[in-house]
Amino acid sequence: MIDFDDFKKVELKIGRIVSAEELEGSEKLLRLKVDLGEDTRQIIAGIKTTYAPGELIGREIVVVVNLKPKMILGLESQGMLLAASSAEGPILLGPDRPVDPGAEVR
DSSP states (O other): OOOOEEEEEEEEEEEEEEEEEEEESSOOOOOEEESSSEEEEEEESSOOOOHHHHTTTTTTTEEOOSSOOOOETEEEEEEOEEEOOTTEEEEEEEESOOOTOOBOOO
């Protein structure tokens, strides 16, 4: 268990996917460009088994924006998207109505 002060450290924002592409040599990873309002970030995400790149464009997702960047297959991932685990693979989490990129998730 973590206390509420630890949870408050996690910065969650709505992002809109502006591009998505497969990574050569990976069966699970996609390279996403995500508009977060004030900036656009590259996120490397293991969602290829559930989503085709073309169906992701324009989709709004929840992103952890204050993680330290991580190198994945030689590319810098600048955040982490939230997804639920399911038998069919990861299912992206996002708002049920349109929200501006960069909106805080509370």
